[in-house]
Amino acid sequence: MEPFTSHTGIVAALDRANVDTDQIIPKQFLKRIERTGFGQFLFSDWRFLPDGSPDPAFELNRPEAAGATVLLARRNFGCGSSREHAPWALSDYGFRAVIAPTFADIFFNNCFQNGMLPVKLSENEVAELFRRATATGQPYRLTVDLETNTVTDGEGFTASFSVDPFRRRCLLEGLDDIALSLTHADEISAWEAAHGLPAVGG
Amino acid sequence: MPAPRTLLDKIWDQHVVCTPSGELPLLYIDRHLVHEVTSPQAFEGLRLAGRRVRRPEATFATPDHNVPTTDRRLPIADPVSKQQIDTLRANCQEFGVRLFDLGDADQGIVHVIGPELGITQPGMTIVCGDSHTATHGALGALAFGIGTSEVEHVLATQTLRQAKPKSFEIRVTGRLPEGVTAKDLVLHLIGRLSTEGGTGYVLEYTGECIRGLGMAERMTVCNMSIEAGARAGMIAPDATTFDYLRGRDFAPADFDRAVAAWERLPSDPAAVYDRVEIFSAADVVPQVTWGTNPAQVVGVDGGVPDPDVFGDSSEQASAARALEYMGLAAGTRITEIPLDRVFIGSCTNSRIEDLRAAANVIKGHRVAATVRAMVVPGSGRVKRQAEEEGLDRIFTAAGFEWREAGCSMCLGMNPDTLAPGERCASTSNRNFEGRQGKGGRTHLVSPAMAAAAAVRGHFVDIRDWEYR
Numbered sequence: 001m002e003p004f005t006s007h008t009g010i011v012a013a014l015d016r017a018n019v020d021t022d023q024i025i026p027k028q029f030l031k032r033i034e035r036t037g038f039g040q041f042l043f044s045d046w047r048f049l050p051d052g053s054p055d056p057a058f059e060l061n062r063p064e065a066a067g068a069t070v071l072l073a074r075r076n077f078g079c080g081s082s083r084e085h086a087p088w089a090l091s092d093y094g095f096r097a098v099i100a101p102t103f104a105d106i107f108f109n110n111c112f113q114n115g116m117l118p119v120k121l122s123e124n125e126v127a128e129l130f131r132r133a134t135a136t137g138q139p140y141r142l143t144v145d146l147e148t149n150t151v152t153d154g155e156g157f158t159a160s161f162s163v164d165p166f167r168r169r170c171l172l173e174g175l176d177d178i179a180l181s182l183t184h185a186d187e188i189s190a191w192e193a194a195h196g197l198p199a200v201g202g
Numbered sequence: 203m204p205a206p207r208t209l210l211d212k213i214w215d216q217h218v219v220c221t222p223s224g225e226l227p228l229l230y231i232d233r234h235l236v237h238e239v240t241s242p243q244a245f246e247g248l249r250l251a252g253r254r255v256r257r258p259e260a261t262f263a264t265p266d267h268n269v270p271t272t273d274r275r276l277p278i279a280d281p282v283s284k285q286q287i288d289t290l291r292a293n294c295q296e297f298g299v300r301l302f303d304l305g306d307a308d309q310g311i312v313h314v315i316g317p318e319l320g321i322t323q324p325g326m327t328i329v330c331g332d333s334h335t336a337t338h339g340a341l342g343a344l345a346f347g348i349g350t351s352e353v354e355h356v357l358a359t360q361t362l363r364q365a366k367p368k369s370f371e372i373r374v375t376g377r378l379p380e381g382v383t384a385k386d387l388v389l390h391l392i393g394r395l396s397t398e399g400g401t402g403y404v405l406e407y408t409g410e411c412i413r414g415l416g417m418a419e420r421m422t423v424c425n426m427s428i429e430a431g432a433r434a435g436m437i438a439p440d441a442t443t444f445d446y447l448r449g450r451d452f453a454p455a456d457f458d459r460a461v462a463a464w465e466r467l468p469s470d471p472a473a474v475y476d477r478v479e480i481f482s483a484a485d486v487v488p489q490v491t492w493g494t495n496p497a498q499v500v501g502v503d504g505g506v507p508d509p510d511v512f513g514d515s516s517e518q519a520s521a522a523r524a525l526e527y528m529g530l531a532a533g534t535r536i537t538e539i540p541l542d543r544v545f546i547g548s549c550t551n552s553r554i555e556d557l558r559a560a561a562n563v564i565k566g567h568r569v570a571a572t573v574r575a576m577v578v579p580g581s582g583r584v585k586r587q588a589e590e591e592g593l594d595r596i597f598t599a600a601g602f603e604w605r606e607a608g609c610s611m612c613l614g615m616n617p618d619t620l621a622p623g624e625r626c627a628s629t630s631n632r633n634f635e636g637r638q639g640k641g642g643r644t645h646l647v648s649p650a651m652a653a654a655a656a657v658r659g660h661f662v663d664i665r666d667w668e669y670r
Contacts, residue, residue: 016523017516018397018495022634027615031268031282033242033289035350045636074516076398079431079495080634081613082333083240084349105401105433106333106347113351164365166226178251181359184228187220188256188361191230200256 002115003174006145007096009069013133014059019073020080021107025089038085039092064139072129073100078107087114097144099151101126112167115174117146125159132157146172206470209438210369210404213344217327219361228361232326235312236263236299236353238290239615240331244354245293256360258298262321265290265304266311268615271578271605274305283616310581310607313337313549317421318583320450324439324464329356334549334631336427340420342439342467344404347428367433368476370403374411376483381665384419385551385629385648388426389489391481393499400432403477406469407437411483417446418555425550426631429496438468488664490536491633491646493524500536502651502663508532527635528643537661543626544575544656546649548612551629552580554587556649561593563653566670569601570659576603576618578610614639627655
C-alpha cells in the first residue's frame with residue numbers, strides 16, 4: 001500500500017451531507033473484477049449530463065476544482081453500501097484525503113486500506129474550510145499532514161485531528177496489514193484449539 | 203463476581219484472539235459469507251501474495267447481487283455480470299469454498315440463506331462484504347459488513363482488525379398496533395435516530411415488542427441497522443431463535459448442548475450500555491419514505507414535509523434536494539402519490555413471512571393497470587415454499603411477476619431496474635438517488651403496504667385495507 005505522510009493539494013468542495021457510496025460509485029460500475037479503473041465512474045450520475053458530457057454545475061467539474069486531490073464534504077460521508085469500490089474510485093480519480101465532520105464506519109475503514117486518509121474535523125472547522133474553498137473561485141490548497149495530525153492552508157487555517165494510532169502507523173509506513181496479522185498465526189491457532197476447532201491443514 | 207456484561211461484550215470477549223501492543227485487537231471470525239461483487243479482488247489479492255484461505259469450511263459463497271431473476275436455464279445476457287459470477291465459481295473451486303451456485307436449490311440472497319441454512323448461529327462473529335450483514339444479528343450473532351480488503355484479511359487469517367464498538371440499547375416497549383410491521387418499526391426508529399445516529403455503535407434491540415417478533419421480523423429490524431449508521435444490530439437469542447434453528451442443515455449436531463451455551467449470551471440484567479433510547483411500539487404507524495435516505499420517512503397518514511421544518515441547514519438542503527429528485531411537492535399527502543412500479547424482495551423483506559403478508563393483501567385483487575409489480579423471493583427455498591403454499595398463483599393471478607431468487611431491484615445491478623423518473627414502492631432498504639436505476643424514485647415500505655399500493659396504484663393506509 002502507498003504510504004501517506006503528508007499531502008498538499010487542491011480542494012474540491014462537495015457541499016452535501018449524507019453522500020452515500022451509491023453516489024460515489026453507482027452500482028452499474030461494480031461488475032469489474034479489478035481494483036483499478038474506477039476513477040472514470042466516480043460520482044458518475046452527478047458528474048455527467050445524460051449526453052455524457054460533464055455537468056458544469058457539479059462541484060468536481062468547476063474550474064477551480066480541476067486536479068483536486070483533497071475532497072471536502074459535509075456530515076456522514078460514505079454512508080450506505082460497504083463497497084470498497086467507493087474509495088477505489090476516489091483514489092483512482094486522484095483523491096488522497098477526504099475531510100468531513102463525520103464519516104460512515106465501513107467507508108472510513110475502507111479508506112485506510114487504500115492509502116487514503118479520512119480526516120474528521122469539527123462542523124465549525126469544516127464550515128470554515130467551505131468558506132475559504134469557495135470564497136474566490138480560485139483553486140484552494142490544503143496540506144493534510146499525518147505526521148503532525150494537522151490540516152493547514154498556509155493562510156492562517158490550522159486544525160488538528162486524531163487518528164487511531166494503529167491505523168496511523170499502517171498508513172505512515174504503508175504496511176501490509178495481512179502480513180502483520182499473519183505474524184500472529186500462532187495466537188490464531190491457539191484460539192482455534194481453545195475453541196475446539198480442528199487445526200488448519202498444512 | 204464478574205462485572206455484568208452485554209450481549210456484545212460477551213461475544214466480543216470470547217473472540218478477541220490477541221491485542222498486540224500498539225495494534226488493534228484481532229477478532230476471530232466464525233463465519234464468512236461471500237458474494238460475487240465484493241470478493242473477486244480479495245481472492246486475486248490472495249493469489250498475488252501466494253496466500254490461501256485459512257479456514258475454507260468457515261466460508262460460504264453464493265451469487266446474489268448481479269444474477270438474473272428470469273429463467274435460470276438461459277445464459278446470462280450481460281457478459282460482465284457473467285464474468286463476475288464465473289469468477290466467483292472459479293475462486294470457490296480454487297480455494298475450496300462451499301458455493302451455493304446459480305442452479306443450486308439453496309442459492310439466494312446471502313443474508314436470507316445464512317439463517318435459513320443454519321449457518322448463522324447465536325454468539326458467532328459473522329462478516330460479509332455487504333453492509334446488510336447486520337441481518338444475522340437477529341439470531342444473537344455479532345454480524346457486520348466489511349470492505350473487500352477486509353474480506354481478503356478474513357480469508358487469509360480468519361480474523362479482523364477491529365476496535366470494539368460502543369453498545370446502544372434500543373428498547374421498544376409495548377406491542378406493534380394491528381397492521382404495523384417490523385419494517386415500519388425499523389423505519390420509524392431510523393427516522394428518529396437519523397442516518398448516523400448509530401455510527402460507532404452496535405445496536406441491541408430489546409424490550410417487549412422485540413421479544414414478541416418472529417425471526418423474519420427480527421431480521422428485518424436488524425437488517426436496516428446500517429441505515430441508522432450502525433454496522434451491527436443484534437437481538438438476544440431466546441426460545442424463538444432456538445426453535446427457528448433446530449433441525450436446519452448446518453445447525454449444531456448436539457443442539458441441546460449448543461442451546462445451553464446460547465442461553466448464557468443475553469445481556470446480564472445489570473449490564474451497562476454506552477447509550478440507551480426507549481421507544482414505544484404503540485407510536486408506530488405504517489411508514490413511507492419520501493426522500494433519498496431512509497431517515498427521510500413519515501407515516502402513511504402524513505404528508506411530504508416542507509424542507510423548512512428541519513432545524514439544521516444541511517438537513518434543509520438535503521430535504522430540498524431530495525424533493526427535487528423525487529419529484530414531490532411539500533404538503534402532498536402520502537396517499538396521493540401515484541406509483542409506476544412495485545418491488546417485493548431484498549434481504550430486508552423477501553422471506554416466506556413477507557411473501558405471505560403481501561399475498562394476503564393481494565388475494566382477490568388485481569394490480570392497478572398503471573403499475574408493473576414484481577415479487578423476487580429471497581432464496582430458492584423461499585420460492586419453493588411459497589409455491590407449495592400457492593402464493594405464487596395468488597401473485598401471478600393478481601398480475602405480479604414471479605421471479606427467481608436474488609437481490610434484484612433492491613440495487614438494480616441485474617436487469618431489474620427502474621427507468622428514469624419511474625416511481626416505485628419497494629420493500630428494500632435504500633432509497634438513495636439512482637439506487638434502483640438511474641433517475642428512479644424509491645419509496646421504502648413494508649410488504650403489505652407495497653402490495654396494497656400495487657393494487658390501488660398509489661399508497662394506501664394498510665390499516666384500512668379490505669382483505670378478501
